[in-house]
Amino acid sequence: MKLKRRYFLVGAAVALGAGMFGVVWSNDAAMARAKRLTTGKGESSFAGWLKIGADDTVTVYSPHIDFGQGSHTALAQMLADELDADWAKIRVEQAPADYAFGNAALAKVFAGQMSGHPDVVGHLPDPVFGLLARNAPIQITGGSSAVRATGQYGMRVLGASARLALLAEAADRLGVPQAELTASDSRITHAKSGKVLRYGELAEAAAERPLANEPTLKARGAYKLIGQPVDRLDIPAKVNGSARYGIDVTLPGMRVATAIAAPVRGGKLQSIDPAPALAVKGVEKIISLDDAVVVVASGYWPALKGARALAPKFSDGGNGAISSASIHTAQAQRIAEGKPDKDVHSGDLAAAFAGAGTRQLTADYRVPFLHHATMEPFAMTGHHAGGRLEVWGGTQDPVQTRNLLAKYAGLSVEDVTFHPMIMGGGFGRRFPPYTQIIEQIARVAMQVDYPVKIIWAREEDVRQGAYRPQSSARLKAALGADGKIAAWQSDYAQFADATAEAGLPYVVPATAMRHYKTISNQVDAYWRSVNASQHGFYNESFVDELAHLAGQDPYQFRRAHLPAGGRHLAVLDAVARRSGWGGALPAGTGRGIALVESFGTICAHVVEASVKPDGTPLVHKVYAVADCGMVVNPRNAEAQVQGGILMGLSTALGEAITLTGGAVDQSNFTDYPVLKLADAPVIDVHFIESDAPVGGLGEPGLPPAAPALANALFAATGRRIRALPLVGQAG
Amino acid sequence: MPVIARVNGESVSFNADDDTPLLWALREELGLTGTKFGCGIAACGACSVHIDGVIARSCSVPLASVAGKAITTIEGLGNQGGGSEAAPHPLQVAWIAHQVPQCGYCQSGQLMAAAALLKTAPRPSDAEIDAAMTNICRCGTYPRIREAIHAVAGQAADQTGAVA
Numbered sequence: 001m002k003l004k005r006r007y008f009l010v011g012a013a014v015a016l017g018a019g020m021f022g023v024v025w026s027n028d029a030a031m032a033r034a035k036r037l038t039t040g041k042g043e044s045s046f047a048g049w050l051k052i053g054a055d056d057t058v059t060v061y062s063p064h065i066d067f068g069q070g071s072h073t074a075l076a077q078m079l080a081d082e083l084d085a086d087w088a089k090i091r092v093e094q095a096p097a098d099y100a101f102g103n104a105a106l107a108k109v110f111a112g113q114m115s116g117h118p119d120v121v122g123h124l125p126d127p128v129f130g131l132l133a134r135n136a137p138i139q140i141t142g143g144s145s146a147v148r149a150t151g152q153y154g155m156r157v158l159g160a161s162a163r164l165a166l167l168a169e170a171a172d173r174l175g176v177p178q179a180e181l182t183a184s185d186s187r188i189t190h191a192k193s194g195k196v197l198r199y200g201e202l203a204e205a206a207a208e209r210p211l212a213n214e215p216t217l218k219a220r221g222a223y224k225l226i227g228q229p230v231d232r233l234d235i236p237a238k239v240n241g242s243a244r245y246g247i248d249v250t251l252p253g254m255r256v257a258t259a260i261a262a263p264v265r266g267g268k269l270q271s272i273d274p275a276p277a278l279a280v281k282g283v284e285k286i287i288s289l290d291d292a293v294v295v296v297a298s299g300y301w302p303a304l305k306g307a308r309a310l311a312p313k314f315s316d317g318g319n320g321a322i323s324s325a326s327i328h329t330a331q332a333q334r335i336a337e338g339k340p341d342k343d344v345h346s347g348d349l350a351a352a353f354a355g356a357g358t359r360q361l362t363a364d365y366r367v368p369f370l371h372h373a374t375m376e377p378f379a380m381t382g383h384h385a386g387g388r389l390e391v392w393g394g395t396q397d398p399v400q401t402r403n404l405l406a407k408y409a410g411l412s413v414e415d416v417t418f419h420p421m422i423m424g425g426g427f428g429r430r431f432p433p434y435t436q437i438i439e440q441i442a443r444v445a446m447q448v449d450y451p452v453k454i455i456w457a458r459e460e461d462v463r464q465g466a467y468r469p470q471s472s473a474r475l476k477a478a479l480g481a482d483g484k485i486a487a488w489q490s491d492y493a494q495f496a497d498a499t500a501e502a503g504l505p506y507v508v509p510a511t512a513m514r515h516y517k518t519i520s521n522q523v524d525a526y527w528r529s530v531n532a533s534q535h536g537f538y539n540e541s542f543v544d545e546l547a548h549l550a551g552q553d554p555y556q557f558r559r560a561h562l563p564a565g566g567r568h569l570a571v572l573d574a575v576a577r578r579s580g581w582g583g584a585l586p587a588g589t590g591r592g593i594a595l596v597e598s599f600g601t602i603c604a605h606v607v608e609a610s611v612k613p614d615g616t617p618l619v620h621k622v623y624a625v626a627d628c629g630m631v632v633n634p635r636n637a638e639a640q641v642q643g644g645i646l647m648g649l650s651t652a653l654g655e656a657i658t659l660t661g662g663a664v665d666q667s668n669f670t671d672y673p674v675l676k677l678a679d680a681p682v683i684d685v686h687f688i689e690s691d692a693p694v695g696g697l698g699e700p701g702l703p704p705a706a707p708a709l710a711n712a713l714f715a716a717t718g719r720r721i722r723a724l725p726l727v728g729q730a731g
Numbered sequence: 732m733p734v735i736a737r738v739n740g741e742s743v744s745f746n747a748d749d750d751t752p753l754l755w756a757l758r759e760e761l762g763l764t765g766t767k768f769g770c771g772i773a774a775c776g777a778c779s780v781h782i783d784g785v786i787a788r789s790c791s792v793p794l795a796s797v798a799g800k801a802i803t804t805i806e807g808l809g810n811q812g813g814g815s816e817a818a819p820h821p822l823q824v825a826w827i828a829h830q831v832p833q834c835g836y837c838q839s840g841q842l843m844a845a846a847a848l849l850k851t852a853p854r855p856s857d858a859e860i861d862a863a864m865t866n867i868c869r870c871g872t873y874p875r876i877r878e879a880i881h882a883v884a885g886q887a888a889d890q891t892g893a894v895a
């Protein structure tokens with residue numbers, strides 16, 4: 001099963017502007033169900049996602065998972081601001097893994113609105129319609145979508161509508177015109193009489209009122225919480241060990257298991273002698289699955305010892321000849337043959353190349369598979385009893401997880417409960433279709449009559465990953481007489497079409513983006529920033545090469561290709577200014593610049609780097625500037641950009657998953673090195689606020705990091721880097 | 732024979748086999764799940780605890796070797812003064828003030844490593860922080876970890892100054 005790429009393009013919807021369509025809060029079955037699932041005595045639900053208690057506590061139910069990106073707090077800020085709620089009484093809860101809380105519930109109400117407004121339907125970009133309406137019922141967290149889609153179109157609208165309902169109720173109760181009332185800090189005040197009503201005492205009656213369809217949202221100057229660096233609500237539990245992640249779930253009578261899957265993806269379990277594992281003290285049961293063996297024991301340690309004692313025989317599924325080298329050869333071959341699966345072009349490419357004479361350049365680039373390396377390995381707990389299956393764990397889409405659990409367990413969805421837990425990192429690894437442990441826990445739990453937790457060893461986590469695809473590209477460009485790029489052609493080979501990410505922010509009269517589809521035995525997975533991670537590296541490295549071919553400064557060269565007065569130029573200029581571009585640097589140190597737009601956010605970095613005496617690169621400093629439209633929480637936004645940069649640098653410096661004989665060569669942090677504190681540069685992050693639609697932030701900080709580093713090393717050493725990682729190359 | 736040790740100030744008798752890594756005895760026998768599993772081979776630091784005040788990666792410490800020793804986990808990092816109220820460690824306060832955690836999974840280990848560092852180097856230099864803080868954080872919280880350690884070290888110095 002494959003996710004559709006279009007999920008990741010939701011930003012386009014925001015371009016409609018907040019006023020263009022509101023939400024019809026129909027009192028349909030989903031809303032009633034949501035209410036039932038969340039409210040107790042003294043609690044009132046507004047459209048499911050908001051709950052107000054008689055004690056003034058305001059609870060926001062987030063359909064998105066927070067695995068560190070801070071979206072729970074940001075979504076609550078957006079709703080609470082429009083609601084004029086008291087921030088001290090705000091809580092965020094993970095919405096239950098139930099269709100009533102899927103974004104599809106929101107989609108339904110959008111759809112209701114649309115049927116009455118065909119003109120709006122006509123304007124609604126396909127991607128957002130796809131996200132909200134067509135892909136029922138989803139609760140996906142990805143594509144940096146939480147704030148820009150759910151926050152802007154769900155949380156803010158709901159907060160404003162609920163506020164109006166509370167005001168209307170207060171006006172009736174006090175017998176005064178609504179216009180004489182003001183709301184703030186979860187209280188409604190009638191200034192003339194001095195009367196004050198708390199939200200908590202109004203909520204029950206207000207929740208019975210119809211919610212406004214198109215409430216007026218606050219203008220930027222009126223925000224009280226949006227834009228404020230409020231403390232994240234999840235952090236206190238993460239500094240004292242009390243936060244409970246999927247791996248921490250403990251049930252009475254629970255056993256612990258670990259899995260070993262076929263080392264060559266696509267292979268099946270052929271035979272297994274369970275005796276050596278059963279001889280290990282504490283091991284209770286060996287369960288054979290289609291493509292894996294699971295050892296169930298009294299604890300993780302005996303389970304691991306049991307697993308290590310086994311010598312299961314797996315087939316290779318016919319994939320035994322696949323290697324990183326064979327994939328690269330196939331990709332290079334397809335590009336050389338020149339018969340793309342998709343060809344998106346503009347302008348007269350042939351004429352531009354013919355007229356360019358020697359002022360043209362062709363270069364081959366490549367990147368390896370990359371692992372997400374979430375710090376929490378896969379872990380899920382399941383319990384099958386009385387015909388029902390209950391499962392605890394962390395994924396990036398709880399509703400879909402529940403559906404898959406039901407499928408693998410052979411139960412109806414109604415008989416499956418999934419409890420979404422906090423995750424120790426996601427970065428795209430935990431999308432249900434390739435979160436293999438979902439199938440493992442469903443099948444294993446159905447075969448035992450006690451609760452069981454499966455924990456993957458780190459070695460399993462590294463070898464059975466769902467990697468950022470290996471990819472190759474041939475870039476070709478010609479300079480015109482004016483020293484500007486006259487033609488640009490990108491031939492890239494990988495599994496997925498990446499027309500959008502292969503495109504340029506620069507004005508170039510003739511372009512072609514050609515996709516050559518190649519496959520391997522690995523799944524085509526999402527990895528933080530998805531296609532922008534490799535295409536950002538290709539394009540921004542090659543633009544640098546062209547700047548040098550043109551004999552121009554790389555910053556000025558980029559400038560010359562950006563429209564005056566545009567957001568891209570503003571971001572580029574800001575990063576150049578902040579980094580002191582052009583100023584003197586110590587001998588041996590170079591500066592590199594890169595500009596990449598992804599997920600609706602424009603981001604540019606300047607990296608200062610040198611090469612250590614042992615030949616390895618040293619990153620001194622990174623300057624980053626981002627324009628994501630509106631910044632909801634500046635401190636958290638800064639953390640997201642810092643994190644993206646460090647992950648981008650880490651992968652560029654040393655990370656690669658390679659295949660030999662169809663199997664992964666790496667196994668743990670020893671051979672899959674993740675950047676450590678000592679190698680983390682000083683990072684300066686700056687935001688440009690604009691009226692542009694809200695962009696994402698979990699991912700856009702990453703793509704410019706690798707090319708800015710490679711360009712800095714070129715400036716320092718004169719050596720162009722066209723393949724990642726850098727380990728063993730520089731110097 | 733059961734292994735007897737002190738964990739967060741209390742005497743504990745472990746039933747797990749001698750070769751069980753301390754990490755799993757803490758998590759599965761005592762339910763102290765704040766100490767995390769990341770790699771199992773002493774490569775990431777997620778499982779860091781203090782054994783007799785010294786930083787250790789508990790995934791690679793056999794239970795038998797801690798007999799008679801005093802172990803501190805993240806759950807016991809606060810309250811070390813033995814006060815009655817739950818008093819967080821200054822680093823835990825700084826971790827919130829500097830909004831350090833993202834996913835948070837590595838942070839128990841980071842805090843234990845930082846606390847051990849401050850015991851031996853109350854005002855660590857950047858180089859000392861580099862050398863001591865070798866725990867992996869995939870979310871990239873390193874800049875704020877460094878900031879928060881310096882902030883606590885600065886406070887300690889101020890207090891010392893005030894006393895002197």
Ligand code: FES
Binds near residue numbers: 769770772776
């Ligand atoms: S789990 Fe112990 S160092 Fe990684």
Ligand code: FES
Binds near residue numbers: 424832835872
């Ligand atoms: S905060 Fe996520 S790994 Fe460190």
